[in-house]
Amino acid sequence: MKSLLGISTFIIGLACSSLASGQEQNWLPPGSDTRPSKPIPEWVLGGELKGDALIGRLLFHSPSLLGERAVRLRLSCASCHPSGHRNDRFFIPNVSPRPGFVDLTHQFWFKAGEDGIENPKRIPSLHNSRSKKRFGTGPHFKSLEDFTRHVIIDEFGGPAPGSRILTFLSSYMKKLTRPNSDGAAPLPRPIPYINYVDLFGHLPEARSFVASLLLEEAGRRYRHEETPTYKEVAKELVRLRSGALTEANHQTALESLKKLSKQIP
Numbered sequence: 001m002k003s004l005l006g007i008s009t010f011i012i013g014l015a016c017s018s019l020a021s022g023q024e025q026n027w028l029p030p031g032s033d034t035r036p037s038k039p040i041p042e043w044v045l046g047g048e049l050k051g052d053a054l055i056g057r058l059l060f061h062s063p064s065l066l067g068e069r070a071v072r073l074r075l076s077c078a079s080c081h082p083s084g085h086r087n088d089r090f091f092i093p094n095v096s097p098r099p100g101f102v103d104l105t106h107q108f109w110f111k112a113g114e115d116g117i118e119n120p121k122r123i124p125s126l127h128n129s130r131s132k133k134r135f136g137t138g139p140h141f142k143s144l145e146d147f148t149r150h151v152i153i154d155e156f157g158g159p160a161p162g163s164r165i166l167t168f169l170s171s172y173m174k175k176l177t178r179p180n181s182d183g184a185a186p187l188p189r190p191i192p193y194i195n196y197v198d199l200f201g202h203l204p205e206a207r208s209f210v211a212s213l214l215l216e217e218a219g220r221r222y223r224h225e226e227t228p229t230y231k232e233v234a235k236e237l238v239r240l241r242s243g244a245l246t247e248a249n250h251q252t253a254l255e256s257l258k259k260l261s262k263q264i265p
C-alpha cells in the first residue's frame with residue numbers, strides 16, 4: 001500500500017469537491033472567462049485511453065488536485081489546457097493581462113505563492129510533452145513529473161501529490177498529440193462512462209480513490225444533482241468509495257453501476 005500513500009491524501013481533498021459543476025462563473029471574479037468557446041477535440045496516440053492514462057485524464061480534470069482555491073473556482077489543469085490545447089480565452093481579472101495569459105505566481109492562487117512580480121505567461125499547449133526535455137519558461141524542470149509537482153504545490157498550493165499521482169498525470173499528457181501526427185486519433189466525445197468504471201479492475205488496491213474520481217466525473221456530466229440517475233450513480237459510487245464493503249457487496253454495487261453507466265450523459 002506504500003506506493004499509494006499520495007493517493008490517500010488526495011482523497012481527503014476530494015471529499016469536499018464532489019458537487020455537480022455548472023456554476024463556475026459564480027465563483028470567479030466578474031469578467032472572468034475560463035471556458036473555451038466550443039468543445040475542443042482531444043487527439044491522442046491510438047485514439048483511446050486506458051489504465052493509468054485514463055486515471056490521469058480524470059486527475060487532469062479534477063479541481064481537488066490543485067487545492068482548495070481551485071475547488072472553489074472549479075478550475076483544473078483542463079481549464080487552461082483543454083484537451084491538451086492552450087485555452088486562448090482563459091481570462092481572470094488581476095491574473096490575466098489579456099486572454100490566454102496568466103500569472104501563476106500570484107497570491108490569487110494562494111498567498112505564499114506570490115513572487116511580488118507581474119509575470120504572466122502565455123498558456124502553452126501540451127501536445128509535445130512526450131518528447132520535450134525541459135518544461136516551463138521560469139524555473140526549468142527536466143521531467144514532466146517534476147514540473148507537474150511544481151505546478152500543483154508551488155503555483156496552486158495544492159496537496160503534495162504522491163509519485164503514483166504524477167505517473168498517472170504524465171501517462172495522460174504523454175498521450176496527447178496533434179491531429180496530423182502519426183497514430184493520432186480523436187477520443188470519442190464523451191468517453192463512454194463504462195470505460196471509467198473499468199478502472200476499478202485496473203486499480204483494485206485503490207477502490208476508494210477510483211470511486212472518488214468517478215464521482216467527480218459523474219458530477220461534471222450532470223447539470224443538476226437532483227437528476228434521478230445522478231442520484232443513483234452517486235449512491236453506488238459513495239458505497240464503492242467506503243472502504244468497508246464486503247467483496248459480495250462490492251460486486252453488487254459495481255454491477256449496478258455498470259448498468260446505470262449506460263444512462264450517464
Ligand code: HEC
Pocket residue numbers: 060065066075076077078079080081101102104121122123124125126129132134135136137138144147148151152169
Ligand atoms: C490557470 C491556468 C493553468 C492551470 C490551471 C494549469 N496550467 Fe499548466 N501552464 C499554464 C501556463 C501559463 C504555463 C506556462 C508556464 C511557463 O511558461 O513557465 C503552463 C505550463 C505547463 C506545462 C509546461 C509546458 C511546456 O511546454 O513547457 C505543463 C506540462 C503544464 N502546464 C501542465 C499542467 C498540469 C498537469 C496542470 C494541472 C496540475 C496545469 N498545467 C494547470 C497555465 C495553467
